[in-house]
Amino acid sequence: MKKKKLTRWDLQNKKQAGEKVVWITAYDYWNATFAEAAGMDMILVGDSLGMCVYGYEGTVPVTMDQCIVHSEAVRRGAANTFIIGDMPFLSYQVSVPDAVRNAGRFHKEAGVDAIKLEGGKRVCPQIQAIADGGMLVMGHIGLTPQSSGQLGGFKAQGRTAEAAEELISDAKSIQESGAFALLVEAVPPEVCGIIRDTLTIPVYSIGAGITADGQLMISSDVAGVFQAFTPKFVKKYESLGEKTIQAFSAYRQDVLDGNFPAPEHTYKMKEGELAKLKTLLQQG
Numbered sequence: 001m002k003k004k005k006l007t008r009w010d011l012q013n014k015k016q017a018g019e020k021v022v023w024i025t026a027y028d029y030w031n032a033t034f035a036e037a038a039g040m041d042m043i044l045v046g047d048s049l050g051m052c053v054y055g056y057e058g059t060v061p062v063t064m065d066q067c068i069v070h071s072e073a074v075r076r077g078a079a080n081t082f083i084i085g086d087m088p089f090l091s092y093q094v095s096v097p098d099a100v101r102n103a104g105r106f107h108k109e110a111g112v113d114a115i116k117l118e119g120g121k122r123v124c125p126q127i128q129a130i131a132d133g134g135m136l137v138m139g140h141i142g143l144t145p146q147s148s149g150q151l152g153g154f155k156a157q158g159r160t161a162e163a164a165e166e167l168i169s170d171a172k173s174i175q176e177s178g179a180f181a182l183l184v185e186a187v188p189p190e191v192c193g194i195i196r197d198t199l200t201i202p203v204y205s206i207g208a209g210i211t212a213d214g215q216l217m218i219s220s221d222v223a224g225v226f227q228a229f230t231p232k233f234v235k236k237y238e239s240l241g242e243k244t245i246q247a248f249s250a251y252r253q254d255v256l257d258g259n260f261p262a263p264e265h266t267y268k269m270k271e272g273e274l275a276k277l278k279t280l281l282q283q284g
């Protein structure tokens with residue numbers, strides 16, 4: 001049976017019904033096919049692609065063009081899954097018209113279902129304008145990697161009463177500005193729980209505990225292919241990095257040992273053509 005793509009109302013109803021939403025990032029065609037086959041409710045084409053695919057130390061260098069190209073590939077791999085494009089650094093911070101145009105590019109060029117952008121009150125004008133443009137916008141607060149310089153690194157947020165109060169206030173403003181959902185990253189579960197109970201829109205967690213309406217994880221972490229570091233909130237379900245190294249090493253050794261390629265990996269000349277070739281070469 002073909003999977004049916006969820007709508008914002010399905011997501012909203014799941015919150016009301018207390019049904020968890022599960023989503024994961026994907027950056028390319030084949031991981032998108034895996035995510036869809038695994039029944040993910042949504043896929044995020046995260047700007048974490050800068051770290052997981054391009055090897056940058058953070059997400060700041062990621063461009064709109066990179067995000068669009070990867071979102072297109074993910075769309076092709078997961079035609080029946082709700083896809084969220086992630087607005088990269090400088091695609092929405094400079095001005096409200098910029099934000100609307102770039103959000104629109106994700107929809108026109110990559111066919112995403114929604115976009116996500118980072119920040120609290122300071123990006124509410126952008127959220128409002130994108131929503132007014134007829135698009136679905138998701139907010140993202142807590143650890144916001146694009147401003148990790150200001151935060152002093154990839155550090156958990158909302159750990160004091162004052163900081164938590166600020167996050168709750170940001171969350172309310174984001175909802176009032178017209179966001180259809182909110183992602184909370186690296187925040188204590190108690191704080192995420194208050195946000196979840198305060199807002200009517202779905203509140204999702206990455207590293208914000210079980211109190212959320214659903215969970216996001218980075219595909220490269222779940223599969224165990226990302227080697228540079230492991231955030232505290234990550235659970236690795238496989239070690240495909242190590243398995244892939246084993247596969248590459250076995251291939252290399254096979255070639256060195258003369259075991260690859262074997263006859264079944266090669267092409268046969270047509271009947272009688274080798275003898276003909278030898279004659280031709282002798283006449284040379």
Ligand SMILES: Nc1nc(=O)c2c([nH]1)NC[C@@H]1CN(c3ccc(C(=O)N[C@@H](CCC(=O)O)C(=O)O)cc3)CN21
Pocket residue numbers: 048051052059143145153154155156186218220221226230231232233
């Ligand atoms: N592969 C991958 N997985 C991610 O979850 C992820 C990325 N990349 N890239 C963008 C951001 C960066 N992320 C991170 C990175 C580290 C922590 C972390 O656990 N930090 C520790 C120590 C921080 C410190 O004090 O230096 C913490 O306790 O917050 C959390 C989120 C989440 N995002």
Ligand SMILES: CC(C)C(=O)C(=O)O
Pocket residue numbers: 025044045046047048049086145183185206218
């Ligand atoms: C770190 C997560 C939340 C993200 O925004 C991404 O995958 O880019």
